[in-house]
Amino acid sequence: MSTIPLNHDQSAHSSFDAIDAHVNRLQLGATPGQPAAGQNRLERLRTVYAGVRPILAALSATPFIPSRWRETLLVFVALLDEMTVAEPSAVME
Numbered sequence: 001m002s003t004i005p006l007n008h009d010q011s012a013h014s015s016f017d018a019i020d021a022h023v024n025r026l027q028l029g030a031t032p033g034q035p036a037a038g039q040n041r042l043e044r045l046r047t048v049y050a051g052v053r054p055i056l057a058a059l060s061a062t063p064f065i066p067s068r069w070r071e072t073l074l075v076f077v078a079l080l081d082e083m084t085v086a087e088p089s090a091v092m093e
Contacts, residue, residue: 019054026051046084053077 028047059065060073 016058019058022054023051042084045080049080049084053080 026047028051056073056077060070060077062070065073
């Protein structure tokens with residue numbers, strides 16, 4: 001039995017346009033495999049995760065994805081939130 005709530009409030013998730021605008025504003029600062037100057041791995045993880053988090057949140061609310069997959073995504077997002085100290089409201093500024 002899981003302790004992850006699976007009730008998905010659709011109003012808590014962004015629209016495609018909002019997610020797309022957020023991802024397009026993201027400053028990755030480097031090409032894949034090349035870290036941005038002065039960024040360590042954790043800083044890079046925070047930067048990239050800030051862009052990917054809304055996509056993962058939207059996927060975890062998609063009813064076409066099997067419930068176990070959605071649950072796994074929710075656990076993954078929660079773990080990365082802990083690791084990056086990302087607040088959901090701060091990620092989608």
